[in-house]
Amino acid sequence: MRKFLGNTLLLLFVLSAMVIPFSGTDAAAQKVYKVPVHNEIEKGLYAFLQRSFQEAEEAGANAIFLDLDTPGGFTDAAGKIAQLFEVTDMPIIAFIDNEALSAGAFLALHADRIYMVPTGTMGASQVIESTGNAAGAKAHSAWVANMISAAESSGRNPLYAEAMAEPNIDLPKYRAGKGDLLTLTAKEAEEVRYSDGTVSTFKELLEVTGYADAEVVSTNETFAESIARFVTNPIVVPILLSVASLGIVLELYSPGFGVPGMMGLAALFLFFFGHLVAGLAGYETIILFIIGIGLVIAEFFLPGGIAGIIGSLAIIGSIIMAGGNPLYMGISVLIAIAIAATGMGIIMKFFGKKLHLLNKMVLMDATDTESGYVSNVNRVELLGKVAKTTTPLRPAGTIELDGERIDVVSQGSYIDRGKDVIIVKVEGSRIVVRETDEKGENE
Structure with a gap:
């Protein structure tokens, strides 16, 4: 009995050892990551791509597929993302699901392989300022050099990358004359070897690239x-x-x-x-x-x-x-x-x-007449009173009224000292007098 049990366990062990290697073929063990790059390319995109690439590396993924559909974006952000591509050991396959223009074309050129849908386009990569005008000569020259370098790094003819960023390259076959930026269709891109093939769906792309049976992990942006x-x-x-x-x-x-x-x-x-x-x-x-x-x-x-x-x-x-x-x-x-x-x-x-x-913090009150403020006391009670000059009025001088000395001015004529005058006008501190007639009548 013991011998029978021992033989049975040995047989099970041998069978399991034979079955385990075949339970997961190389194809079944493959894993690829699908990472979307949609809408504008800006600095915030870098954090998402960095996390996705890191997850793919930690999971032992065989390749990263970039689902590209972007009108472009900001060159400084694209440059930083391109550096992330360069330090990644896994193959990066760009799938242009609609368009990859401007900075999007720049990123596609940094991929190891490029595939496009039949209606896909890539190119038109001139640097545009926030005002909508073409960038200055310095920024333009640097961007053209970056486009050329991106094409060369992936073994592609740099002429077409240059024509995507430089409007003075003459390529009439591809509708790029003087003043026009090059934009390639899927067929044209495959013809100039800027595309490795044209596929209709992502599933077809997996078949063409040899990952038909691979596990596909799709990453998405977090809320943050x-x-x-x-x-x-x-x-x-x-x-x-x-x-x-x-x-x-x-x-x-x-x-x-x-x-x-x-x-x-x-x-x-x-x-x-x-x-x-x-x-x-x-x-x-x-x-x-x-x-x-x-x-x-x-x-x-x-x-x-x-x-x-x-x-x-x-x-x-x-x-x-x-x-x-x-x-x-x-x-x-x-x-x-x-x-x-x-x-x-x-x-x-x-x-x-x-x-x-x-x-x-700020004095808001105004010292105006409407608010009840006056610069001097307006002595209207003096109007019509008679006083005597204590100094000649030439026309300014002094008068005495009920023992009070008051500074006044005459209406313009000279008035000698000791004359009787009548106060005819009061305007704040300005008191106007005129000499009375000989009878001393008040007019």
């Missing part, structure tokens, strides 16, 4: 990464900072704490949170910002203004440091300051007397 992509967009940044500055200004000049203050703080939170998630800002920038806020608050209790100036500089410095691009962030801060200053001027002009803190 989506916020980071939105708030780090160069168009959104100055809007956020403007809302923050204007909200804080309104809150300072209104009693209590209300909607403007909440909007300002929310805008600042979104700004720093987004840049922190995107990897553009560090905790040192937040610490510097908190120190700046503390110094500004201390300014209300300390004389001299030094704490407020240092605090304001610390706040501005932390914002510029958080953005990654000092020049652009400096421009954004100036825009926010201009909007806050304009808002402050409007507040002081139209709502100044109704606001709480403003009344403590």
